[in-house]
Structures are given as C-alpha cells and as structure tokens.
Amino acid sequence: MTNIALAYSPITVDDVDAAIPFYRDGLGLEVVNDVAYDGHRWVSFGFPGQPGLSLVVSDPTAGRSPEDGEALQRLVVKGSGPGPYVFTTTDLDATFEKLREFGAEVLQEPKEQGWGPRDAAFRDPSGNHIRLNQV
Template sequence: MTQGVQVAAVYVRDQDEALAFYVDKLGFLVHTDVRNGDYRWLTVQHPDQPSFQLGLLLPGPPVHDEATAQALHAMVAKGAMPALVLEVDDCRAAYERMRALGVEFTQEPVDRYGTVDAGFRDPSGNGWKMIQTRG
C-alpha cells in the first residue's frame, strides 16, 4: 500500500494576499482554487514537487468557529505556528532575490551544520526556514 502526504495547510489572514506571495515571490504554482459558498479551497505547489500541495486556508467556518478562528489568526501573526522549510540550491542567491521582491526576512543567511539557512515570514506571519541543499 502506498501512502504519503498530499496536502499540508497553513492558516493565512487573506487568501489573495497569500496567493500573490507564494506565486509571485516564492515561485509556487496554483494547483486548486475553488469555492463552495463562502469557503475557498486554495492550494499551491512548488514546481519541483508536483505531488505535494500547500493549502492556504482561512481559519473559520466550516472548520472552526469564530472564536477559534480569531485565536488562530493571533497565533499565526505572532509567529507561534511551526516553521515550514523551503529547500533551495543557493540560500544566499535566493535570499537576495526574495529580499528584492519584498520578502520579510527574520534571519539573514548563516553558515551552520554544514549548510546555509535563513528565515522569513509570509504576509500572515507564518515562519519559514530556507535551507540550502547540501552539496
């Protein structure tokens, strides 16, 4: 039996803002963008990983009540959600390119553990680590 993770989600404060960030600044592609009433299922994928999608979801109905949605928004904005990891061939070059596009970095590239890594946030506050592929 084959198993694997197909979609992992991050909570965002605004799906259009998140979509622009992930597509225009990180180079992801839109995979699915459908609506069912007020609910929007929006996923993107990295061009080098076609079998994996990242869901850009709003906390709230139908999954959460309003109080839970507000708490999740606050946690994301404070950077309290787990960090996501983006693997790149050249961390310093990706840092310069993304910084020029307006990405908010929380850590400049640093040499450690035999590689280079940097930290950034999406517009909703979700934390990312960008790690250079070991080579």
C-alpha cells in the same frame, strides 16, 4: 509494502489574496487550484519537480469551528501560528534575494547553522515563519 506520501500541507493565512503573490511569485510555486466555498477560499500551490504535493493556504476559519478559527486567527496575527514551515532550495542566496526584493520580512540572512544546513528565515505576509534550507 505500502507506500505513503504527503499530499498537502496547510498554511493558515489571514489574507489569502496577499499570500498568493508571496508563494507564487516570491517562492516560485504554481497555483494549481483555487476553490471558494461558503465564504472561504483554499488556494493550492504545486512544487515544480514534486508532482502530487501541494501547499494549501486558507483563512483561519476555513473548515474549522468558529471557536477554533478565532483561536488560530489570534495566533496567526501575532506571528505565533504553526510553523516554522521549512522549504529547501538549490540556490539559497538567489532565493533569499528574490524574497527580500519581493518585500518579505527577513528574520535571518543566509548563514551556516551549527546543527545542520545553511539557511535563512522570513515571515510571509500573515506572519508565518518560513525557513529556507540550502540543499
């Protein structure tokens, strides 16, 4: 049987430097790689307890054609880029308070969802929709 696992998930941001503290300090992820090439930057974050899985933030034109990068940039700036990006946490209330104190834009305070988990929602500094589910 062949095993398949997710290695990384990209998130496009309009400012990589502003994204680092949100994902590192706000969500508690670890910077595992920081690569600059040809005027672009890719920063990989690791998940404690999930070796081999990374979240990679980069600017809209990193690794894309100029046209695709410009189209993605417009979506990111409007807050309508890809997503939502859903994370899980064992303590939703503590993670929510940490992100709120960190200054993240709150979209939804923690609440029970009729369709599933207790969750909350934020926007990262670039406007990406981030959801947190209690596990």
